[in-house]
Amino acid sequence: MPEQSPLDLAEGDPFGPHNLPYGVFTTADEPDRRRLGVRIGSHVLDAGAAAYALGSPYAALLAQPSLNPLLAAGRTAWRDVRRALTAWVTVPAHRPDIEQLLHPIGSVTLHLPYEVADYVDFYASEHHATNVGRIFRPDGDALTPNWKHLPIGYHGRAGTVVVSGTDVVRPSGQRKAPADAAPVFGPSVKLDIEAEVGFLVGTPSELGTPVAMGDFREHVFGLSLLNDWSARDIQAWEYVPLGPFLGKSFATSVSPWVTPLEALDAARTSPPARDFDLLPYLDDSAEEEPGGLDLRITVAINGHVIAEPPFATMYWTAAQQLAHMTVNGASLRTGDLFGSGTVSGPEVHQRGSLLELTWNGRDALELPEGKRTFLEDGDVVTMTAWAPGPDGVRVGLGEVTGRIVPSAA
Structure with a gap:
């Protein structure tokens, strides 16, 4: 009997000819x-x-x-x-x-399949932003006044974007708990994950020329899974009055596979309904194709599933993020990477960060090897995902994984 060809795939293989990352x-x-x-x-x-x-x-x-x-x-x-x-x-x-x-x-x-030019990360899930607001502002409004008017983001560090499988060294920095009289220096004790999707820019744009939402496909080549590792204790002390800095810049892990946008045409879906009109450059109500994507993400720690965030619930689309990122005239470069922000859904098991899953450490997760509020040294975090493809087949997204190793400080 002749040996089976590697091209003779099992029916429904998520990495079949319909995908080709x-x-x-x-x-x-x-x-x-x-x-x-x-x-x-x-x-x-x-x-x-x-x-x-x-x-x-x-x-x-x-x-x-x-x-x-x-x-x-x-x-x-x-x-x-x-x-x-x-x-x-x-x-x-x-x-x-x-x-x-x-x-x-x-x-x-x-x-790492590309040279990262610039890295920007957004904050586009209403469920995630609401949860974070309730955790840190329990007596105030969950969402800040600007949140539903523009995609909030920050500029990250392109040089610390690493490929899946790269160990993540526990970062050290200043931290100060509310009850502490003064800050201390040391390894983060609230090391977290953020389940995200990263979008990769191919075609650049000219400085001073905004990119409209309708030109999204002309500039964005594809996407991959992304884990925006976060040191919550370092972040909490440093980000007032500016944004995330050392609490984010130590590592961002991405999948080694980039899925072309064309492979995800069947996964297009409408974003959640909005309760008021957006400014014209962000108004996608008349766009020919829906801007959302139906991506089903799974997050596991040491092989144990802890969350299944649904990307279809994201309030801001990647096209809106690209439009906002360039509306001031900022140019795109080949290799620019922008993250969606943490993906979280309305249910507890759909939350894409430990900050939310444990409610900032209040409610520990029960794992086979013991309880977790935040990541411990030796923990391995793995993200996988799939999307609906043509004729009912699934489109697999390459996994992203990282193992926490002790601080070098």
């Missing part, structure tokens, strides 16, 4: 040679080698150690390359060339 990998025999790859099932296709083997005009673009050249090539190239890749892994005549260029995922090392 991009990544960067190296092999054991060539550990210093980074290559652009595309995931198909449980294998990685060497995209550059396949392009040369089949005479693609995009061969030079795909034979790169980073996704950035393809990102910069623009939407026409993105569509052409995706169309070609789909044919390469589905047309029987291509199998002899393609099969020899497939590598089992377990045999390769995955890397």
Whole structure:
């Protein structure tokens, strides 16, 4: 009986030809040679080698150690390359060339697939923002007066965006509890997660020229899961009167796989209803396609599921975030990454941070290895997700994971 081809996938495989996310990998025999790859099932296709083997005009673009050249090539190239890749892994005549260029995922090392230009993180879930407001302002309004008028965000640190699997060193810094007379310095004792989705910019824009919501697809290439690690005690002491700084900048983990926007067309959904009119540059009521995405996220600590945040509940869409991020004339660069902000739903098990799940440490989580309010050294946090795809099949998003290691200070 002939050996089954890696291209003969099980029915409904979430990483089938309908998905084809991009990544960067190296092999054991060539550990210093980074290559652009595309995931198909449980294998990685060497995209550059396949392009040369089949005479693609995009061969030079795909034979790169980073996704950035393809990102910069623009939407026409993105569509052409995706169309070609789909044919390469589905047309029987291509199998002899393609099969020899497939590598089992377990045999390769995955890397951060793009060079991050700028990193911005938003605060777009009404449920998350309301929970945080109730925790820290129990006697006041849960939402600040500006929250429903604009997507609130902060500028993060591009140099500390790391690929899934990278250990996260517990950060140290100043912290001061309300009852303390003075701040102390030391490792964070309230290390947290934030389950998010990151959007990756391909086509840049000119300084001084805002990007309209309708141009979202012209600039954004795709998305991946993102964990915006947060030291809540450091953050609480430092962020008055400005925004997050050292409590956020020590690490942000992203998946090694970037799912193209085109793979998620079937997951498009309308965002939650809004109770008043938005300013024109954020008003998406007349947009041709709905701006929301139906992404189902799962968060686990040490293999135990603690939350299932639904991205469809996000109040602000990625298109609105992009429009707001550039409305002052700020330019986009190839490799810009912007995070959605913590994804939380209306139910307790849908909260995307330990801050919410434990109500700032009041209600400990029961895990098989013991109780948790915030992360302990050795904990491994894993995020996975899927979205509805064509004809009922699921689109898998590459997982993002990180292990907490003791402070270096």
